[in-house]
Amino acid sequence: MISGLITQDDVPGELSLECGAVIVGSGAGGATVAAELAEAGVDVIVLEEGGYHPTESFTAGTGQALRTLYRDGGGGMAIGRPSVLYAEGRCVGGSTVVNGGMSWRTPPRVLQRWAEREGLRAIGERDLDPYFAAIESRLSVGLQDPETIGRDSELFRGGAQAQGWAVVPNRRNQLHCAGTSNCSSGCPTGAKRSMLVTSVPRALALGARLFADCRVDRITRSGPRVTGVTGHVVRPGGRRGPSLTVRAPVVIVAGGAVQTPALLLRSGLRPASGQLGRNLSVHPNAVVTAFFDQDVTGWQGVHQAFQVREFLAEGLLLTATNLTPPMLAGILPAYGRELGELMADYNRIVTAGPLVSDTGTGRIRLLPGLGPQVFYQLTGHDAAQVVRGVELTAEALFTAGATRVLLPFDGAPVVRGPDELRRLLARPVPRRSLQLFSIHLMGTARMSEDPRRGVTGSFGEFHGVPGLIVADASLFPGPIGINPMETVIALAMRNARRLIGRRDRYGI
Amino acid sequence: MLASLPPAARKALATTLVVLDQGARLYPASRGRRFARLDDQVAAAYVRALLARRDTAAELVRRLKSMITMCYYELPEVQREIGYDPAPYIAAVSRRRLESYGPQIRAGEAAVTAPVQRGKP
16 A cells, blocks of 8 residues: 555544645646645645556556546536537546656747736746646656657648648657557556656655545535635445534645535536636647558557647647547447448558637536536637638548548538548538537636636635635646646646745735 | 446436336326336337437437436347457456567556656656
């Protein structure tokens, strides 16, 4: 057993604890804050709703991963037309355990926009550079070793480069990644430097305590100040276990852009801006499935090796990412014999697609009996961006040698060449026919120095509630257009340092 | 996989199964039979007709289809049939990683719990 790590097996009855800071969530934000505070000598308790699953337990089994590492089996659905499937991690280490490990600094133009629009302080490129450098060193962020790059990535890069587009190799938090292509089911070698193998063990080694299988129901307050949290232990099968109380003068909420606003709303917190749970961005993704005449075996090689950055200024990022057979079968627009015929060519398939920096926003609402529900309506502009991104992706794949592609539009026919693609897309694609998914949810407790516009201040502090701090992608004032993990970690580290500098205010 | 879904989603899927099965009676070509009693051709046409719709029922059927096909393609024998057998591959590249970069990996892992230099982020 790891010192400081407590799971539901270790908790026979009610728990009542005290500490300096209680952190809800152990993902990119929560684990980072935990390590920083523990390093500074703060008595830290981390509460994680998901279980503890060590590296040795990770296999290529998609079903096992969905059951153990994801919230609701990875089957979240943002309600709208079209609906958007989304996935959130729920385990020690949070979504960093199941993400692709892409580690990019926040684009300077995004930071500038946030600073200008929301009056944010100390958030310029120069302000954050030292944090990015520290993170990249701690998480071994760098380029892939060449032998780990798979044929699917090479084909997509070749197609994009033949079009004359800018392609960059991915920067990932990996320590000599083996290229198992198992990122979304947990890295079986520990090479992906997720929070599970970096900031969580670091925090524990520095004296923090982490309770896995513990769900926080409410944040408690006395007057305006926070006093801790209440919750319960989660038994196998999701059964409710003993109750849990943690008293602390500082509460840090890092449950992600759905669970964080949900917890804050459940706790009766209503910021004056009325913005809690609003401003949700999702970076809609779509998948183009391309068939080649040659073997590709996309599952042999790193999860995602390159990004097409040619259209980044327009809000489009294109990538190739291999999907396991269950994931691919789940999204292909076919069934029965037809699906069987498509899947028979699994080793000749490349899956790729666009990520759209969305302009529309959604909302998290608490519905009685259903908990937090996500509502998101794709705008006409963003729908057009998805279609354009799909077209560009398909063009690159045809250039790379694809003989046919399936587009992520309900009812779309198989497309057998660029001319057919152009003819098909010359007609409008109904917005509601788009098949979309998201793994980047953000913005639901946005930072703004103006309490009439935002939920939190420049350093994640909840407006009007001393001692309450948000530390996840909820803070983002808008979409960032690229993978958000490094930004989440940088803001968490920066905000933790700020808190440490003011620890006397809270007596921690 | 079903067990990992929230209770409301489980109920919705169970309801969808019943509606899918019994709803087939209303499909003209079924001649009043439930889905489980249809021959392959009629069953496929019925599902195709359902999926072509743009309403909530179609959305639920799509999700049900996703769930069923995901479970099917999770079966090891089905995966082997389509040429997907990742365990030996993962073992081989994991070995290669340790053989090629063992010292760097051990140093990187040890750095996780090493103290940071004060005064630097």
